Amino acid sequence: MYRMRSHPMLIALFLCCIALLVVACGSPGTGSTPGGGTTPTVNPTPAGKTSTPTPKGNGNGNPGTVSTTAPVPATQTSCPASGGGRAAVLAPLALGSDQNIVYIVNQGPADAPTLATLKRYDVTTGSKTEILNLPRTEISEAQVSTDGQWILFVAIASGQAKLQLVRMDGQGLQTLYCAAPPSNGANTGSALHDAQWSSDQKLIVFDSYTSSGSGVYVLNAQNGSVQADIFMSGTGVDYPILTWLDTTRVYLLGPQVDAPSGALYLLDTSKGANQNPQNLPVVVTPTNTFCWNSDSSYDGTQLYTAECTTDPNPNGPGIGDQRGPSMINVRAASGGSPHTFFTNANMAITAVRAISKTTLLFLVENASFTGNADTSNNGLWKVNTDGSGLARLTSDGAGVSGGPSNFNMFSQYPWSNVSRDGNLYALQHSSANGKTQSLLFGALNGGTPTTFASISDGTQLSIVGWTTM
Numbered sequence: 001m002y003r004m005r006s007h008p009m010l011i012a013l014f015l016c017c018i019a020l021l022v023v024a025c026g027s028p029g030t031g032s033t034p035g036g037g038t039t040p041t042v043n044p045t046p047a048g049k050t051s052t053p054t055p056k057g058n059g060n061g062n063p064g065t066v067s068t069t070a071p072v073p074a075t076q077t078s079c080p081a082s083g084g085g086r087a088a089v090l091a092p093l094a095l096g097s098d099q100n101i102v103y104i105v106n107q108g109p110a111d112a113p114t115l116a117t118l119k120r121y122d123v124t125t126g127s128k129t130e131i132l133n134l135p136r137t138e139i140s141e142a143q144v145s146t147d148g149q150w151i152l153f154v155a156i157a158s159g160q161a162k163l164q165l166v167r168m169d170g171q172g173l174q175t176l177y178c179a180a181p182p183s184n185g186a187n188t189g190s191a192l193h194d195a196q197w198s199s200d201q202k203l204i205v206f207d208s209y210t211s212s213g214s215g216v217y218v219l220n221a222q223n224g225s226v227q228a229d230i231f232m233s234g235t236g237v238d239y240p241i242l243t244w245l246d247t248t249r250v251y252l253l254g255p256q257v258d259a260p261s262g263a264l265y266l267l268d269t270s271k272g273a274n275q276n277p278q279n280l281p282v283v284v285t286p287t288n289t290f291c292w293n294s295d296s297s298y299d300g301t302q303l304y305t306a307e308c309t310t311d312p313n314p315n316g317p318g319i320g321d322q323r324g325p326s327m328i329n330v331r332a333a334s335g336g337s338p339h340t341f342f343t344n345a346n347m348a349i350t351a352v353r354a355i356s357k358t359t360l361l362f363l364v365e366n367a368s369f370t371g372n373a374d375t376s377n378n379g380l381w382k383v384n385t386d387g388s389g390l391a392r393l394t395s396d397g398a399g400v401s402g403g404p405s406n407f408n409m410f411s412q413y414p415w416s417n418v419s420r421d422g423n424l425y426a427l428q429h430s431s432a433n434g435k436t437q438s439l440l441f442g443a444l445n446g447g448t449p450t451t452f453a454s455i456s457d458g459t460q461l462s463i464v465g466w467t468t469m
Helices: 012-018
Strands: 099-107 115-122 128-135 138-144 150-157 160-167 174-179 193-197 203-210 213-220 226-233 241-244 249-253 264-268 282-284 292-296 302-312 319-332 339-344 349-354 359-364 379-384 424-430 437-443 450-455 460-468
Touching: 099 138, 099 437, 115 138, 115 150, 128 150, 138 193, 150 193, 174 203, 193 241, 203 241, 241 292, 282 302, 302 349, 319 349, 319 359, 424 460, 437 460
Parallel strands: 138 460, 292 349
Antiparallel strands: 099 115, 099 460, 115 128, 138 150, 150 160, 160 174, 193 203, 203 213, 213 226, 241 249, 249 264, 264 282, 292 302, 302 319, 319 339, 349 359, 359 379, 424 437, 437 450
16 A cells, blocks of 8 residues: 555565565554544634745745644535545644654554554654544555645545545645545555645646556646546556656656566646657656666756666576666756766665755665675765765664665655755664664764654554644
């Protein structure tokens, strides 16, 4: 049900190494359970400051302020008419100045969940606050809005996948779209996945698979209209959504048919419904399809791509290891010749994220399926966009026994992984044996990271993004 946003990282070796891993967290605690139907208006919370979106490209989500909280008008949690959507009901929330990490807690097995919770952690006070509890539900695809006031997520319960929205204070829970249950015994999560909210908060794009076929859909959050920009009748072939480039164009990965995606495409939602995927412009065709990853630049004018080296598995299909040399290159956002500005002979760079105009984060995950691997460089690193300023931020061997690290699994905006003030990062980490799952944060200027949630009982946890409260 959890579909990692870093789709190119899902190489055969890495999947084999972490197939049994599930993310987990500290105990979710208790809280009120919202009912169905409508959500009543609530009293305003104390005034503060929060950002309003006027982003450029991925943007930083912090261009302006709102000083007053308004009650949320009545909202609906029931499903809209089949195939239709519902306009988002938004009301401003005045936020504070403390940096907060929003994260998911899912209790119980995926096929029989017991409780899903959205929580936030205040890195200044160390306090944890429950935003929303949903019984017998699993939450996935969660992301924080550009303005930091709302959380978009997919709730899966009783064989139904719903696209829902809730304000950061827990008010205004609403359902924007419900997917038809998939056929042929497919996982319910496949009916609605890879949801991404545009940075201007007007459009939501998602993949959907139903009994009639699969496609890429666009929901207009202002009027509730839904259209299939790509639809392939009678097939389960998927074009996974990577991230928005700007407010109309979306990067799509090529279909994963018995192998990782072998290309990156650009879908222009302004061109309307029923586009032929074979006519989509190709932005990237990686040299090594088993180990590559991409992210758009901070201003949306360029695309960064990382690739590492792999060797064939001598004992069967797939690969036997991932290792250096690796490279990070940059090209125009819509494609073109790449310029390589960083290389390393010893690192398997598996994921890259643009977090400012001049800074990238990347993950190193050397591994071997057939023998020993040099894991001494594994962990989180940063580097400037000209290749200078290389610095290590974490070690996978620190704290939780040498397992892999992951960025936010659901979105790639800067605030998905880095605090709104640009000073802190958040990371997910698993032990080598998969039994201990941890969430941590640290300073981008270095130092020992702080683990704020860790558990070993199978409870699932995922980072959602950063806001201020």
